[in-house]
Structure formats: structure tokens, C-alpha cells
């Protein structure tokens with residue numbers, strides 16, 4: 001064949017910065033982080049291996065620890081009914097649905113889960129994706145295009161930003177929890193775009209604070225934009241019945257155009273959902289890329305999430321305990337003079353320590369006392385607001401919290417002197 005004898009183009013010569021993974025800026029950053037940690041004698045705070053279920057307590061390195069690093073807020077990931085639902089679904093449907101949902105991956109348990117989510121939200125329909133991150137990426141990437149605008153809180157989760165990038169829409173952020181800043185942007189830019197979507201979260205997982213939903217609803221209505229609320233950390237957490245931000249702020253569910261949430265937090269599975277009107281959900285089921293081109297959710301994930309939602313309703317004392325213990329943590333942290341930022345004291349409370357080195361050092365010191373709490377370091381948050389981030393759990397006791405804050409105070413003082 002001609003190809004065998006035809007002269008080949010000259011080989012390409014490229015600087016090795018562009019061919020070697022160890023010259024990639026990401027790897028360079030990782031190396032610097034590790035060397036910095038080593039110099040300061042602070043072990044890598046990431047990828048700690050938990051050898052048991054992770055609720056109010058966990059096992060790390062063979063030792064039982066008080067645990068503040070898992071978002072299993074109602075302790076349902078190890079609830080007997082939730083586990084049994086996983087076993088039943090696995091036995092009934094097997095370990096994989098072996099196809100994407102539109103093309104033979106559909107199982108009754110998907111419908112049961114989606115119906116239960118839609119009913120809980122009091123909206124027409126819901127659809128469940130295999131990943132929470134992919135839910136935002138796919139939904140926003142699909143719904144918006146280059147003539148559209150996405151406005152989001154400056155602290156919005158990465159999945160919304162990536163979804164905006166995929167869509168090609170213009171993207172602007174407004175200052176955290178600031179409806180006035182949002183309205184300024186809408187007044188200035190709304191007319192230049194076709195669709196405009198505003199994305200906020202129900203409970204911000206780094207800060208434990210929440211938006212004033214009523215004001216956001218009023219503003220999006222005035223400027224004819226869609227409002228999407230990411231309830232990853234607020235659904236099944238906020239409100240006396242666990243109905244999320246709408247219950248907490250007393251807003252009708254239909255005042256929000258797109259409810260998004262994850263199955264990975266209180267609902268004790270893995271995946272995400274969109275809940276809203278029938279047209280929205282139908283469209284996503286047929287066309288959203290992360291749904292259409294991805295395998296259907298395994299039944300042993302859907303089953304436990306459905307059971308977790310039911311247990312939340314059947315055992316309302318869990319929510320009450322979560323709210324009570326969160327408030328107790330907030331109050332005690334305040335009494336000790338810790339900076340807890342703007343946390344409202346529901347499930348997530350940060351203690352801002354002011355530098356990444358101190359946050360990592362304190363987290364390591366706490367672990368020596370069998371207390372596991374994740375440090376949140378720059379660049380996840382600005383350097384001066386590096387923090388320890390506490391996820392509360394309905395099974396935490398006051399004694400565990402007293403002990404934790406005591407140890408933290410002592411270790412912090414030791415470093416200050």
C-alpha cells in the first residue's frame with residue numbers, strides 16, 4: 001500500500017514540560033504541598049482510611065475516634081433498614097443494571113426513589129443521576145448555551161462552575177449570600193441574555209450558613225430568571241421535617257425552578273437528583289449527557305437512599321437530635337471564643353483558625369487524641385480563613401463535644417505560646 005512507501009512527516013520535538021506528567025503544574029503543586037507538610041512535620045491530612053462505618057465515631061488506624069468529618073448527618077448509612085434495603089435490592093436486581101437507563105437500564109426501584117423525592121419536595125417529578133457532581137455538570141451543561149447567563153454565589157460548589165463551563169454560557173458570581181449583589185447583576189445584564197439561571201446552595205458546606213431564600217425568590221421573579229438551589233447539604237438536614245431550605249425559610253417548593261440534591265449525604269447512597277416540573281425532568285431524562293450516556297444507578301444504591309428517606313420521616317427524633325447537638329456545638333464553641341464565622345448551627349460548623357499550617361497542625365493534634373476533623377486549607381478557602389470544619393451527627397453526645405473543644409483549646413494555646 002502507498003502509505004508504506006510515502007515519506008513520513010518529520011517527528012515532532014516538544015519541550016518535556018508538555019510531555020511528562022511530573023512536569024505538569026498540578027504535580028508540581030502536589031510536590032510543593034507535600035514538601036511543605038514534611039518540613040513542618042505535619043502528615044498529609046488527606047485520604048485517611050476509615051476501617052468501619054463513619055458516623056459520630058469511626059475507626060482510623062485501628063483506633064476508635066470521635067468523628068466530625070463525615071456527612072452521614074442522621075447516621076443512616078449504617079441504619080439496619082438502610083442496609084437491608086441495599087441487600088434486598090442487590091439480591092433482586094443484581095450488582096449492575098448493565099445499561100444506561102433509556103436503553104434497558106430502567107428498574108422499578110429508580111421510579112420508587114424518584115417518586116419519593118418528588119413527593120417529598122411536593123413537585124411533579126424527579127430524576128436521579130449516578131453522581132451528584134455529574135448532576136450539576138450535566139443539568140447546567142445541557143440547559144444553557146452561549147446566549148445564556150449563569151449567576152452564582154461566589155462560594156458555589158465546583159460542579160456548578162464546571163457545568164457552566166460545559167454549557168458555554170456567560171458566568172458571573174455575586175458576593176456570598178448577598179441578594180442585593182445578585183439584583184445589581186440582574187438589573188445590569190438580564191436583557192442581554194436569553195435564559196438566565198441563578199444558582200445558590202441550601203447550606204454552604206464550608207461555612208454552615210444559608211441564604212435568605214425568600215429574597216432570592218422575590219428577585220429572580222422580578223427579573224424573570226430561573227432559580228436553582230443545590231441542596232446537597234440542606235435536604236434531609238434543614239427544617240423540622242428535613243424538607244430542606246424551603247421548610248427552613250417557609251417558601252413554596254414551586255417558587256424554586258430547579259431543586260438539586262445529592263444522595264451521598266443524609267440519603268446515604270451515591271448520586272444526585274433534580275426535582276421540579278414535569279417538562280424539566282422529562283427533558284433531562286432524554287437528553288442530559290451524564291444521564292443518557294452513563295449507566296443507570298445500581299439498585300443497591302437506589303434502595304438504601306429510598307430507605308434513608310423513609311427512615312428520616314419515620315424517625316423524626318433523629319433530625320431533632322441533629323439540630324439540638326449542632327446548636328450545642330455552636331454555643332459551646334462560641335463560649336470558648338472560637339470564630340465560627342456565620343454558621344447558623346445546623347449540621348455544619350467551622351472553627352476558623354486563620355492559617356493552613358495551623359489548621360493542618362490542629363487537625364493532626366486532634367487525631368492524636370482520637371478525634372477526627374478535617375482541616376480545610378487554602379486554596380479551598382482563602383488562606384486567612386483556613387479552618388477546621390465540623391460535620392455534626394445526630395449520634396454525637398455532649399460529652400464528645402465538650403471533650404473535643406477542650407482538646408482543641410489546649411492544643412491551640414500550646415501552639416500560640
Ligand code: PMP
Nearest residue numbers: 131132133157230232262264271
Ligand atoms: N453540590 C454540593 C454543594 C456539594 O457539596 C457536593 C459534594 N459534596 C456536590 C454537589 C457533589 O455531590 P457528590 O459528592 O454526591 O457527587
